[in-house]
Amino acid sequence: MDAVLIQLLNGLDKGAAYALIALGLTLVFGTLGVVNFAHGALFLIGAFCAVTFQKIVTISKKVLDPNITYFDAYIEQPYLEIWFGETGLAIIDYAVPLSLFLAIPVMLLVGLAMERGLIQFFYKRTHAEQILVTFGLAIVLQEIIRHFFGANPIPTPAPDIVSGSAPIGSWIGLGESFVYPWWRLIYLVSSVAIISSVFAFLNMTTFGMVVRAGMTNRQMVGFLGINIQRKFTIIFALAAVVAGIAGVMYAPILPPDYHLGMDFLVISFVIVVVGGMGSLRGAVAAGFLLGVLQSLAAMTAVNAILPGISQIVIYLVAVVVLLTRPRGLMGRKGVMDE
Amino acid sequence: MNIFSKKSTPRLMLLFSIGVLTMPIWLDPIGASYPDLLQKFVIFGIFAIGYNILFGLTGYLSFGHAVFLGVGSYTAVWSFKLLTMNVIPAIIFSTIMAGLIAAAIGYVSLRRSGIYFSILTLAFAQMFYNLAYSVLTPITNGETGLQLTMHDPRIIDNALSRTVETGLPSTDLFGISMNGYSGFYFCAVMLIIAFYIYLKIFNSPFGMKLKGIKSNQKRMKYIGSDTRPYLIAAFVISGMFAGLAGSLMAVTDPLAGAERMQWTASGEVILMTILGGVGTVFGPLLGVGIIKYLENIFSAINESVLHNFFSFMPQWGENSLVAITAPFVGEGWHLTLGLLFMLIVIFLPGGVMEGFQKIKSRFFDKQSKEDSSASKESNNV
Amino acid sequence: MTNRVKKIVALQRSPTMSNTVLKITNVNKSFGGLLALNNINLEIERGTVHAIIGPNGAGKSTLLNVCIGLLTPDTGEVIFNGGEKIIGKKPHEINQIGLTRVFQTPEIFPDLTLLENVMLPALSKRDGSYKLSIFKQMSSETEIESQAIDALKTIGMDDRSSDVIAANLSRGDKRRLELAMCLVQKPELLLLDEPTAGMARHDTNQTIELLKQIKQGGMTKIIIEHDMHVVFSVADKISVLARGAIIATGTPDEIRANPLVKEAYLGGAEL
Numbered sequence: 001m002d003a004v005l006i007q008l009l010n011g012l013d014k015g016a017a018y019a020l021i022a023l024g025l026t027l028v029f030g031t032l033g034v035v036n037f038a039h040g041a042l043f044l045i046g047a048f049c050a051v052t053f054q055k056i057v058t059i060s061k062k063v064l065d066p067n068i069t070y071f072d073a074y075i076e077q078p079y080l081e082i083w084f085g086e087t088g089l090a091i092i093d094y095a096v097p098l099s100l101f102l103a104i105p106v107m108l109l110v111g112l113a114m115e116r117g118l119i120q121f122f123y124k125r126t127h128a129e130q131i132l133v134t135f136g137l138a139i140v141l142q143e144i145i146r147h148f149f150g151a152n153p154i155p156t157p158a159p160d161i162v163s164g165s166a167p168i169g170s171w172i173g174l175g176e177s178f179v180y181p182w183w184r185l186i187y188l189v190s191s192v193a194i195i196s197s198v199f200a201f202l203n204m205t206t207f208g209m210v211v212r213a214g215m216t217n218r219q220m221v222g223f224l225g226i227n228i229q230r231k232f233t234i235i236f237a238l239a240a241v242v243a244g245i246a247g248v249m250y251a252p253i254l255p256p257d258y259h260l261g262m263d264f265l266v267i268s269f270v271i272v273v274v275g276g277m278g279s280l281r282g283a284v285a286a287g288f289l290l291g292v293l294q295s296l297a298a299m300t301a302v303n304a305i306l307p308g309i310s311q312i313v314i315y316l317v318a319v320v321v322l323l324t325r326p327r328g329l330m331g332r333k334g335v336m337d338e
Numbered sequence: 339m340n341i342f343s344k345k346s347t348p349r350l351m352l353l354f355s356i357g358v359l360t361m362p363i364w365l366d367p368i369g370a371s372y373p374d375l376l377q378k379f380v381i382f383g384i385f386a387i388g389y390n391i392l393f394g395l396t397g398y399l400s401f402g403h404a405v406f407l408g409v410g411s412y413t414a415v416w417s418f419k420l421l422t423m424n425v426i427p428a429i430i431f432s433t434i435m436a437g438l439i440a441a442a443i444g445y446v447s448l449r450r451s452g453i454y455f456s457i458l459t460l461a462f463a464q465m466f467y468n469l470a471y472s473v474l475t476p477i478t479n480g481e482t483g484l485q486l487t488m489h490d491p492r493i494i495d496n497a498l499s500r501t502v503e504t505g506l507p508s509t510d511l512f513g514i515s516m517n518g519y520s521g522f523y524f525c526a527v528m529l530i531i532a533f534y535i536y537l538k539i540f541n542s543p544f545g546m547k548l549k550g551i552k553s554n555q556k557r558m559k560y561i562g563s564d565t566r567p568y569l570i571a572a573f574v575i576s577g578m579f580a581g582l583a584g585s586l587m588a589v590t591d592p593l594a595g596a597e598r599m600q601w602t603a604s605g606e607v608i609l610m611t612i613l614g615g616v617g618t619v620f621g622p623l624l625g626v627g628i629i630k631y632l633e634n635i636f637s638a639i640n641e642s643v644l645h646n647f648f649s650f651m652p653q654w655g656e657n658s659l660v661a662i663t664a665p666f667v668g669e670g671w672h673l674t675l676g677l678l679f680m681l682i683v684i685f686l687p688g689g690v691m692e693g694f695q696k697i698k699s700r701f702f703d704k705q706s707k708e709d710s711s712a713s714k715e716s717n718n719v
Numbered sequence: 720m721t722n723r724v725k726k727i728v729a730l731q732r733s734p735t736m737s738n739t740v741l742k743i744t745n746v747n748k749s750f751g752g753l754l755a756l757n758n759i760n761l762e763i764e765r766g767t768v769h770a771i772i773g774p775n776g777a778g779k780s781t782l783l784n785v786c787i788g789l790l791t792p793d794t795g796e797v798i799f800n801g802g803e804k805i806i807g808k809k810p811h812e813i814n815q816i817g818l819t820r821v822f823q824t825p826e827i828f829p830d831l832t833l834l835e836n837v838m839l840p841a842l843s844k845r846d847g848s849y850k851l852s853i854f855k856q857m858s859s860e861t862e863i864e865s866q867a868i869d870a871l872k873t874i875g876m877d878d879r880s881s882d883v884i885a886a887n888l889s890r891g892d893k894r895r896l897e898l899a900m901c902l903v904q905k906p907e908l909l910l911l912d913e914p915t916a917g918m919a920r921h922d923t924n925q926t927i928e929l930l931k932q933i934k935q936g937g938m939t940k941i942i943i944e945h946d947m948h949v950v951f952s953v954a955d956k957i958s959v960l961a962r963g964a965i966i967a968t969g970t971p972d973e974i975r976a977n978p979l980v981k982e983a984y985l986g987g988a989e990l
Contacts, residue, residue, distance in 0.1 A: 347856070535853075538853055538854050538856065539853050541856045541857050541858065542852055542853050542854065542855055542856055542857065543842050543846065543850075543852045543855060543857060543860065544850075544851060544852050544853050545853075545857075546835065546838070546839065546842065546857055547839065547842065547843070549828075549830075549831065549835075550828055550831070550839045552830075553828035553829060553830045553831055554826060554827065554828050554829070556826060557826040557827065557828060557900075558839075558843075559809070559810040559811050559814075560810050560811075560814055560819065560820060560826070561811075561814055561819070561839060561840040561843045561844075561900065561904065562811050562814035562815045562840070562843040562844060562847075562848060562904070563811055563843045563846075563848060563849070564809070564811045564812075564848035564849050565811075567849040568849065571851055
């Protein structure tokens, strides 16, 4: 029972990442009508914002090691520690959450640049061409990251205070031994918070209303004299920020490397399609669902019967769903109907 | 329309065959005539023209064709291990196997069209990659890849006493070892045969119907054609071409790995097809030639080569130029490739062949200019 | 002999060769709460041009879509040539038995040439719904090519260089091309969905002339139209649809004189 619960939580975690990425993808596809294969790269850039911030705050210089006295030995000491002592160390410790201050503006800029510089020229072109050009962009971005950061995963630890595990067992009465890493809990909670704010934004603001209208009937909204173009740019930037934040927070869970974006991209698209293209709720639901499914399928008990199923279960489910329920779980009529 | 469409097939095939078989000669001046690279040209040539039958003619964008490449490789290596080092059974089994898997994947994926189809093929590609990497390891040997060993049964070879004293045998065509140039010539002959079939398909009623599907699938149905079997046929045929290419990879280097099946590997053939000119007869081959040739050059350049190149400049000039160009060469070849891809899709989606057409019409075709302005006038009535 | 030829021969041999090309019986169709088609019963006579008219929202397009097999009605049947059920068949099957249609926005093959546009339907007719002919070459398909050229002649477009890409045509020409694509298959029944929609006067007249011209041996036509000028120029029979039901069927003169019809058009615009 414990094992199942842990896997469930693991799955929710991963599912949260999937849901966040799928949410952004669906927003872009539903409003702009653009298939963005570079969306995974946005997740990647977010994660590497965390990496970059960490690198910056740990810039060090060689300093005499006070502990070794009989010859001159040097250790690396971060400038922040030299200048600010304890506070400096604290900043380094909290590098990942603090990097959000760097990531959000960066992602906004990247999103804006991408939309204005490339995506807007592809609104009228075929889906195939959109896929191809954004695929090219994804490769370019990935290779740039690889050039500057190398090919190996770069560990970006969470703050010390949350590096341990939370005694969930005691909270929900399942015994002291049942624990779950703090950071992963924080990830889950913050993801849900982000998703809720996006939905709140869409449902409770005028801007959001226009967006939702645009999702159902783009032409009409244009005829109503609303400058949908600027709103598209903002939406794209919003999707970029969401993906970026998801990336930042995920960095401690999975040390980022340059092909992180591509790894998540395929699954994200599969999820968007399973959830139903054009359905935000579908994307989120499918994200969590498939994350959990993948996790449960990785359990040793399951593996004993069907070895290796966890690797392919998502794709099998996607195939089955696409064949039996072509509109996805929650897709709406009229969106990409064949 | 294709500038070569007026030539009769036998003449074209003759020219093509001569061109391919003499590649070691005319590629020598640009330093592209060694066996490894030549083999890559023809093997990817087969892959690309097969892919063009699907993507170029029907417009369906598949990310899964690398799967068939992998299936071809694995099947060939198993043929070498179990039966014989003779390449003929290997390539036959590979092509058939790839065709079967393509039929299965195509049957499912083609129930949808457009972007749904593409994502389905994407899902299948990842699935098969994962299967090869970690699930079906008895067959694929997972991460390490499938290789020849001393203990391979090689039933037929042993029965015919075709064994070697020491080490591993090499692949052969009835006694001719398939290494180096002889390997290339075998693959070249395969390309010629494949190209013949490809040309026939292009100019056949079947090919024309595929073009109709790309142009207006709805109308195709309403003129009485059931589009689904045509699409599945195109998918399977292109899968078989890919399987053949995969088997030839194993013929020239008896090794099969899972990374060959990743969907990003499909990206490479998509790029080649688009760069050359999707939907044209020669576009894919052009694309293969350009990409593989550039890859060959760019991957081999490293910093010292760059320094040599820019050594005529003063030190600061040399260093800054090297710093600017370094990310794009060597390992950075993929960056260059990605940028090239984007540029082509943005500015010249018809590829190099479209570029040729534009140049041709601007400089050579005064006649067509008059024709087009005349027809424009009659349209305005 | 193709299946279609066999059927025609068989029908001609049978003692009761039906004069009814299409028989629509008891068709009802609702969308949600809206009754779009209300107990439609209609027989289309062979060789006639049968127009279906009616005010906006009367259900004309819905009826056409049922006839062509796109929509499944809640009740009722559509029988072709006294034997073939239309409902439940796929578009390509329906075409193969002899029905073809023209769409409101001309559906042609934009990236192909004029000649190719017309050769494809001819090929499709000959080959059936699927034929894997890889080694045959288009250059040897002279019979198909001449059929296509004949069809282009019929619509008066054989003077153009057949190399013209279809996308470059004007809308009126696209419509003519589409007609040629239908005609080359020598269909028994041709359905036209507002063939002159959005056309300028000149194009409309051209289309009328064309429709009058192509009285190919026995071909029946069903036309859905708004433009009364077109209707009264070409139709042999007219059915009037209002609020999902047929309120009158008859010759143009009968319809003109029918008071119910005038009423249905909201105060009776002069017909």
